[in-house]
Amino acid sequence: MAEINIRDLAKELNLSIGTVSKALRDSHEISALTKEKVFALARQLNYTPNPYASSLRGKKSKTIGVVIPEIADSFFSHAIKGIESVAQKKGYHVLIYLTEESFLKEEFILSEFKSGRVDGVLLSISRETSNSRHIEELKKKGIPLVLFDRTEEEIPTTKIITNDLESSYKATHHLIKRGCKKISFLSISRHLSINNKRIEGFLKALNDHLAGACKNNIVDCTNDDKQNQAIVHKILERAERPDGIICSVEKLTIPVYLSCRGLQLNIPKDIKIISFSNSEAAPVMNPSLTTVTQPAYEMGKRAATILFKAVEKKNFKMPNENIIIPSSLIIRNSTD
């Protein structure tokens, strides 16, 4: 079926294209009767107006875009609930976009937003993102932006984060107090400041409480579950096997548990495990998992609250600041 366009409508109604266009935009220059005729025919012929045309003309799309890197991380499902709780009250749609940890996809999604598709953006960057030109460009277009969880420090906007350094320090110190002497930190990406802060906290705790901390304790993981399991398997087979592991993201937990099981290592007797995780499965795992749990819902809620200030107030100047909401260390059987 041929696409119906505004020209077809104009021809059929014996009106000028300008008149039809104005009628579709509900312009006060056009009579109610004409508008009614135009809308009736548009409906009848199944005419789809370009949904972005109205926002290009300065109207609000009543939509905010949320860009997140991962589908399989409980942090984001909780954060989205926090975002939705604010958006619903404001009468806004929330559209969620997944970058699947791809920088190219993140660039592509943000470039689409530049045409006025959304009124504001909440972004948590991908593990591959090492430059921020695409984010700068979005900001230049005047589209309000708040970063949450995984942020880019150079971008002058509000960032909702948690106390990554301190909570990683606390987690590491907890393992040391439980007797661990050879702790490995499973890192997810050296591009991500959130990951690097967790590494910093880890190294600081090793340094403060265990002399002779060495960088070799940091293990670089990938975005692929199978590869990660092979990586973990390898470090667990070393003669100098770690007696403690810190998973810097939730998705590393299952590969670690499965590797321990495969090698018949007892958690927590042979090896103790802590994960940065918001998984509701933590208490019913075997053994139950000690976690650093982020205030995900609260972070989403705060990020959305600040974004809406900028979306709703024309002259609102988004503060360039970090808002830090602390995480909690929840001790369970995997370290006890």
Added chain:
Amino acid sequence: MAEINIRDLAKELNLSIGTVSKALRDSHEISALTKEKVFALARQLNYTPNPYASSLRGKKSKTIGVVIPEIADSFFSHAIKGIESVAQKKGYHVLIYLTEESFLKEEFILSEFKSGRVDGVLLSISRETSNSRHIEELKKKGIPLVLFDRTEEEIPTTKIITNDLESSYKATHHLIKRGCKKISFLSISRHLSINNKRIEGFLKALNDHLAGACKNNIVDCTNDDKQNQAIVHKILERAERPDGIICSVEKLTIPVYLSCRGLQLNIPKDIKIISFSNSEAAPVMNPSLTTVTQPAYEMGKRAATILFKAVEKKNFKMPNENIIIPSSLIIRNSTD
């Protein structure tokens, strides 16, 4: 900052709007020199062309849209990997949209696609979706569509599904063979044919192997984790407590495990649990979880393969058929 439009570019360059428009579209009618001038100014003024304009003119967007209901279900993360494996080979972008189980959001997302935003759509419907007008309208626009997992039977297109009735029958029969006599089925939505087929298989197995099956064994759950936990808690406190539970979706598992723990019910001694789940955590839960595991990756891959046939071949007629890929019952300690 005022939005730069094509008119501004034309004025600045002393060219007609038509010439600038053609230059931006890389038309052969325009000289290389003119094109260069237009692109240089467009870059300098940070002009963003409407990204959909090109697709409205019939060009491919080289993007497929994947619309899924849930972020926190491993089925979808595996299915997406299957879809990506095909799209990457074809050089297409995959954009993922979440309806978060909302019919309104699903309608909104599909209505956007009608403007040529994507070249094809893979859809798994929301739990609220009870009519299919919005899907019909997308199809009328000539945009290829394949349904997967959660489908709508009336839509005449290819549907990639699993053997829901049979696998639910098998799961129920497994519980009966293990001695269960009072089995509850936790249902997620009576609108979803996938859910109803699982109910059908459940009732058929009760009827075949346990006389006196009654509809009261079906418990309607919601989309809210806390509400679900309260619902499960209530049925577990009944005098006539179930001795077996089938979770029709992955997300019901944790509420059930937590409720059993709260009431000090031993799994599998006091109560046996099976979930429809693709969670990688199943083997490391306490106890490890018996699952009906769907061929998620394969389903995503097959859905994408068929979609690309329609996207790439102009006269391809999408067959109106169900492609069924069977699920597996994986027996673990929660029923053993």
